[in-house]
Amino acid sequence: MAEPVDWRADGIPRSARFDDIYHTETGAPAQARHVFLAGCGLPGAWAGQPQWRILETGFGFGLNFLTTWQAWQADPQRPRLLHFVSIEAFPVSREDLLRAASSYPALLGLAEKLAAQWHGLLPGFHRLCLDEGRVLLTLCIGDVQAMLRAQRFEADTIFLDGFSPQRNPDMWSADTLKAVSRFARRGTHVATWTIARAVCDALAQNGFQVTKAPGLPPKRDCLQGVFEPAWQVRRRGPAPSPAALAGRCVVIGAGLAGGAVAASLARRGWEVEVLEAAARPAAGASGLPVGMLAPHVSPDDALLSRLTRAGIRATWQQLEQLLEEGLDWRASGVLERRSAGDDRLPDGWTAEGPNESWLAPSMHVAEAGLPPGTVALWHARGGWVRPSRLIEAWLALPGIRVRAGCRAARIKRIDGEVTRWAVRDAAGALLAEADRVVIAGGIESHALAPDLPLQAVRGQVEWGRIPPGSRLPITPINGDGHLIAHVPTAEGNLWLAGATFDRDSIDITPRSADTDFNRERLARLHPDAAAQLAGAFVRNETQAWAGVRCASGDRRPLVGPLSAESADGVWLCTALGSRGLSFAVLCAELLAAHWHHEPLPLPAKLAQALDARRAWPDTEKPQILASAR
Structure with a gap:
């Protein structure tokens, strides 16, 4: 669930969890420009660079990010690529994200683009691809120290933000600031609005030379620093060449x-x-007429589940940017049929999110034409794609x-x-x-x-034009095999079903035995669709397509x-x-x-x-x- 926010009468958002406001009364963009951007010499420092990498310890409503993005857009000498990595243990809702930005008209358009990708924020990393892939926001959802351990790069700039050290001491602890210093290279600048003695001391002990600077009212001072340790810094890998x-x-x-x-x-x-x-x-194998995009879901949220979820987010953003929805791909969702009793999900997953897969209600199952009592998952972040x-x-x-x-x-x-x-x-x-x-x-x-x-894995599917008057489901169906229908082409809408999985075979000649196997599989997956398409198979109005996939020993x-x-x-x-x-x-x-x-x-x-x-x-x-x- 999204983090609840209390909104004061003057429009300043406040956290009940930490009993603190999210930003100064002067306004978040003013704080971002004065404390963070100017405090780190931006935008001048990134001029002419191929890329710039920023680490932030508290995302909040994303107003530091939006202000930085705006400054990047306005700068003719901006780097080709802007990386912004931000950690947030308690993400707010999309509605509160937009409400916070609504007070700043210059940022609202960017906030709307950010909000369009503000979904599925389960614990872990979420890469948001913005501005045609030139601005990459990596949201690290979870405890600050755990997220810092999970990430690896050298930052050009570090923004230390979050609720006050008195309200949220873990965010500013010596251990946290030591972990932050692991991201610094010589010359990395750091900035923050707090001048707490413990923060200054921890930064100095970890190689930062820090100084006080004039603050943004009502704060008198803020903190600026640069990573210039007195010792030789050793890194695991070589410096970029x-x-x-x-x-x-x-x-x-x-x-x-x-x-x-x-x-x-x-x-x-x-x-x-x-x-x-x-x-x-x-x-x-990428020449498949149409493919399905759906995550793997396991009760323990296993490795494959987390990998496919991250992968689908990355692909989805490319589909939205490059293809025509409804023609080249469709954000239809996917219904995954499960066997009886196989309805377990990770703890806490419900239709309210932030997970984007949940148990499908019986009405949804019936609308897809599946038998009463069928157990199924609904994948909201699923659909079909024409790979070519x-x-x-x-x-x-x-x-x-x-x-x-x-x-x-x-x-x-x-x-x-x-x-x-x-x-x-x-x-x-x-x-x-x-x-x-x-x-x-x-x-x-x-x-x-x-x-x-590397192992060859041959797969065959069956496809054809949708017969007149058929009632094939609009929603793709997954499970023991899959069914995709209503894919528009110049010759009419097509359907596709399959697929076989034959190890160590590279012969892509269609096989009648595989066609029979795919028909049997379709009859188990969606009996009504199999009955509707039976005549097309008898009349040889279907086609077979086969390709050879490449797999590793552990299927990753x-x-x-x-x-x-x-x-x-x-x-x-x-x-x-x-x-x-x-x-x-x-x-x-x-x-x-x-x-x-x-x-x-x-x-x-x-x-x-x-x-x-x-x-x-x-x-x-x-x-x-x-x-x-």
């Missing part, structure tokens, strides 16, 4: 994984060349060039003053040279990564260096399995975060679960996350 922040990259594969990587890197200024072995993009349209939109972004009919067979290091990499075909002909290479070719990645345990994607020898230049983004729509954007953003030393889009333990080095041969495995960050 110029080569890591710009250059030329070859992406091998033009499916969901390759398209997402190309888009993420192009937004960061890379010149990206995509090599596709087939005659066109989305020719492999999304890939097409990604590959059309500035900075991306696609070359089809180019099958990469070897990648070789070119040593020199700057290391580069050559990609060649089977005959040895040079296809491309680049500073870095990403292998994102699905199951064909095995040719370039023969030592990795592989994102990271190909090997120890190539960690500085050849990376993987592959093995998305049957969840390409859920994982592609998330994995691409994780790869970009590693390359650019950016804030992680996932808590460190979840990022570790996707690290490609877990699949290296045992003789090469380092300790995961003692990484190239």
